[in-house]
Amino acid sequence: MTPSPERVLTPGPRAAFGHLRMDGVTRRFGGAVAVDALDLRIEGGEFIALLGPSGCGKSTALNCLAGLLPLSDGSIWVDDERIDGLPPERRGFGMVFQNYALFPHLPVRKNVAFGLSVRRVGKAEIAERVNEALRIVELTDHADKLPGQLSGGQQQRVAIARAIVLRPRLVLMDEPLSNLDAKLRVQMRTEIRRLHQDLGLTTVYVTHDQEEALALADRIVVLRSGRVQQIGTPEEVYTFPATTYVAGFMGYRNLLELPVVGSEGKRITVGDGDLRLTGVPQQEVTGTRAVAAVRPEDFRVATGSAGGSNAANALSVTVDVSEFHGREVAAEGVTDGGTVIHFRLPGRVAPGERVELTVPVERVLVYGSSAGEDSAGEEKT
Numbered sequence: 001m002t003p004s005p006e007r008v009l010t011p012g013p014r015a016a017f018g019h020l021r022m023d024g025v026t027r028r029f030g031g032a033v034a035v036d037a038l039d040l041r042i043e044g045g046e047f048i049a050l051l052g053p054s055g056c057g058k059s060t061a062l063n064c065l066a067g068l069l070p071l072s073d074g075s076i077w078v079d080d081e082r083i084d085g086l087p088p089e090r091r092g093f094g095m096v097f098q099n100y101a102l103f104p105h106l107p108v109r110k111n112v113a114f115g116l117s118v119r120r121v122g123k124a125e126i127a128e129r130v131n132e133a134l135r136i137v138e139l140t141d142h143a144d145k146l147p148g149q150l151s152g153g154q155q156q157r158v159a160i161a162r163a164i165v166l167r168p169r170l171v172l173m174d175e176p177l178s179n180l181d182a183k184l185r186v187q188m189r190t191e192i193r194r195l196h197q198d199l200g201l202t203t204v205y206v207t208h209d210q211e212e213a214l215a216l217a218d219r220i221v222v223l224r225s226g227r228v229q230q231i232g233t234p235e236e237v238y239t240f241p242a243t244t245y246v247a248g249f250m251g252y253r254n255l256l257e258l259p260v261v262g263s264e265g266k267r268i269t270v271g272d273g274d275l276r277l278t279g280v281p282q283q284e285v286t287g288t289r290a291v292a293a294v295r296p297e298d299f300r301v302a303t304g305s306a307g308g309s310n311a312a313n314a315l316s317v318t319v320d321v322s323e324f325h326g327r328e329v330a331a332e333g334v335t336d337g338g339t340v341i342h343f344r345l346p347g348r349v350a351p352g353e354r355v356e357l358t359v360p361v362e363r364v365l366v367y368g369s370s371a372g373e374d375s376a377g378e379e380k381t
């Protein structure tokens with residue numbers, strides 16, 4: 001079915017569509033595939049995060065949605081209407097970029113009004129909508145300043161105002177907070193989520209920061225080399241990553257490839273020498289080796305006889321280094337067999353000290369060990 005460029009989409013402030021669908025969306029650059037057969041259904045009102053390391057195809061996917069890049073293959077639909085042949089301005093989407101992309105010579109008010117002016121909206125309506133957008137992002141008092149007179153966070157709010165003033169039916173954000181310092185990033189993150197909720201927006205948000213994705217999104221799409229690794233709620237992706245790649249990205253810093261010792265019911269044991277871990281298989285494990293994924297914070301320092309408990313795995317490590325992280329200490333230790341273990345402690349420990357650790361069986365996730373499946377931690381930016 002060919003798209004119909006004549007039809008102008010009517011943007012609206014409240015979930016202006018039932019759903020948006022990307023069907024086999026593919027984008028190649030020469031021989032390289034940046035986005036590979038991406039299937040994604042976005043419900044009106046949802047907040048979707050596209051998450052993955054640098055170069056995984058997030059921005060390309062977003063630019064395909066925006067209409068800034070033509071598709072090499074596949075289609076994009078809003079309800080029953082095919083939109084991938086429409087130019088960006090006919091899609092009714094708003095975009096917010098990492099570098100704000102403001103006009104430096106225009107005051108804030110004119111920057112926000114720009115999109116309405118080119119759409120030939122009447123002067124009175126422009127003034128009303130610009131005032132409303134500035135009020136929403138709390139920049140009314142800065143309306144007559146130039147972008148250069150504003151802080152980074154304020155400039156990003158101008159960029160957001162410029163997008164929402166168009167009453168877009170979909171807001172696309174490409175790493176909008178990455179130029180801000182850590183404190184402002186967290187503040188703006190909350191503001192973005194609040195705006196999304198209050199204005200009933202549908203948002204697609206690109207980030208390489210898993211914390212940002214977990215905090216903001218209703219559902220996260222984890223991408224790797226242009227392909228979907230997992231789509232799920234933050235809870236699903238965080239608690240049960242589908243692959244070791246997603247696990248590495250979600251903070252399972254211990255990805256221990258070990259020989260399979262045996263399995264019993266829904267449990268599998270892997271280990272080598274003094275290190276034995278029983279966990280829950282997350283996929284079929286057929287080979288002789290498997291990867292046990294454990295988050296550092298899931299290790300506990302054993303107290304008394306806890307090391308002998310059969311509800312938890314027990315292991316001993318010799319502390320190598322430890323770092324003070326405020327509420328706790330992050331430490332790295334080594335087993336007698338030489339396996340490096342990352343864990344947390346309530347207080348400082350000296351290098352060389354011996355620590356007994358336990359980890360519950362249900363917090364050890366076991367994946368098949370395949371040659372093509374390396375850890376995401378290595379690629380994470």
Ligand SMILES: Nc1ncnc2c1ncn2[C@@H]1O[C@H](COP(=O)(O)OP(=O)(O)OP(=O)(O)O)[C@@H](O)[C@H]1O
Binds near residue numbers: 029034055056
């Ligand atoms: N215009 C282009 N021409 C050629 N290759 C491109 C172009 N744009 C992107 N690519 C390639 O496509 C792949 C995906 O790039 P993309 O920018 O979508 O990744 P990303 O996940 O958004 O990364 P980042 O977070 O660094 O922006 C990369 O290998 C990149 O080099």
